[in-house]
Amino acid sequence: MKPRNFLLAALILGAGLSAPLRADEGMWTFDNVPEDQLFERHGFIPDRAWLEHARLASLRFSDGGSGSFVSPDGLVVTNHHIALGQLQKTSNAGRDYVKDGFYARTRAEEQPCPDLELNQLVSYEDVTATVLSGLPKGVPPAQVNEARRAAVAAVEKACSDATGLRCDVVELYQGGEYWLYRYKKYTDLRLVMAPEVQAAFFGGNEDNFVYPRYNLDFAFFRVYEGGKPVRPAHFFPFSPAGPAEGELVFVTGHPGSTSRLLTMAQLAMERDVSGPYALRSLARARKARLEWSARGEEQARQARDGLFGVENSLKVRTGELQGLSNGPLFARKQAEEDALRARVARDPAL
Numbered sequence: 001m002k003p004r005n006f007l008l009a010a011l012i013l014g015a016g017l018s019a020p021l022r023a024d025e026g027m028w029t030f031d032n033v034p035e036d037q038l039f040e041r042h043g044f045i046p047d048r049a050w051l052e053h054a055r056l057a058s059l060r061f062s063d064g065g066s067g068s069f070v071s072p073d074g075l076v077v078t079n080h081h082i083a084l085g086q087l088q089k090t091s092n093a094g095r096d097y098v099k100d101g102f103y104a105r106t107r108a109e110e111q112p113c114p115d116l117e118l119n120q121l122v123s124y125e126d127v128t129a130t131v132l133s134g135l136p137k138g139v140p141p142a143q144v145n146e147a148r149r150a151a152v153a154a155v156e157k158a159c160s161d162a163t164g165l166r167c168d169v170v171e172l173y174q175g176g177e178y179w180l181y182r183y184k185k186y187t188d189l190r191l192v193m194a195p196e197v198q199a200a201f202f203g204g205n206e207d208n209f210v211y212p213r214y215n216l217d218f219a220f221f222r223v224y225e226g227g228k229p230v231r232p233a234h235f236f237p238f239s240p241a242g243p244a245e246g247e248l249v250f251v252t253g254h255p256g257s258t259s260r261l262l263t264m265a266q267l268a269m270e271r272d273v274s275g276p277y278a279l280r281s282l283a284r285a286r287k288a289r290l291e292w293s294a295r296g297e298e299q300a301r302q303a304r305d306g307l308f309g310v311e312n313s314l315k316v317r318t319g320e321l322q323g324l325s326n327g328p329l330f331a332r333k334q335a336e337e338d339a340l341r342a343r344v345a346r347d348p349a350l
Contacts, residue, residue: 130155201217278313
């Protein structure tokens with residue numbers, strides 16, 4: 001199954017600007033908030049209203065990325081690279097919004113983004129039994145996968161037909177659970193502001209994934225319906241004071257899936273085959289874009305968005321491969337798998 005973006009809640013504990021942030025490890029879906037852990041460590045349990053507010057104020061960009069409503073007039077904040085594609089599309093040889101930035105002084109100057117969509121997760125439902133109940137047994141894996149895809153498609157279509165919402169079935173825990181996510185779609189988005197790339201991506205790729213990082217990594221959009229700004233019931237208001245030292249801070253968003261549940265065999269495959277292959281492919285793509293960029297200023301402008309994506313992926317995959325070369329990591333993973341196998345052997349019900 002192709003990975004889908006899905007809403008997760010991650011928790012960090014603010015420790016002030018004078019020291020690095022200390023993060024509680026893990027990401028959790030809104031249906032599986034670790035209440036006992038939160039109460040034990042922080043003396044706090046979010047109630048249903050708190051979780052609903054956080055979920056409905058959080059948004060997903062259709063081309064990948066997270067954002068949030070931050071005003072009663074439909075203003076949305078996100079990272080600069082989420083706006084990079086729109087800045088690139090609206091630029092031309094005489095107007096480079098990536099290089100120079102963009103700012104709409106009035107709502108009439110806000111830049112339409114006709115191919116962009118925002119999704120708001122309005123509800124979710126466990127459909128594991130529905131997806132898995134009809135899967136054939138004793139047949140080749142390819143047939144099982146085909147039946148699973150058909151079951152997922154049927155659930156999504158029935159949901160969309162009944163509600164008019166965007167309906168995605170999300171696979172969790174390596175196929176252990178399937179959840180139906182229902183999204184309200186916003187299709188009238190307009191770019192409001194994005195700083196120039198030299199400020200937004202200060203330090204360049206050298207500083208990418210290095211923290212703390214000193215740059216203006218943000219952009220603003222506004223959401224419209226019926227030609228008027230949306231008036232969201234839930235949004236995150238700005239706090240001029242910012243978080244206090246030691247204050248509990250939650251981060252919500254729509255990331256992709258994690259790799260925590262990969263097996264030893266899968267990790268070895270990534271380390272020895274998939275990872276090196278991906279790095280070679282990305283290196284070729286980077287070389288081609290750099291060669292095109294060297295032909296002139298306009299060619300460099302055309303290649304900038306793609307080059308950013310390639311270099312970003314290169315740095316991620318390089319770091320992942322370095323991590324997979326860590327012997328203690330594999331030793332811990334082997335111990336976890338041995339413990340799981342032993343538990344399954346002791347309990348026939350598993």
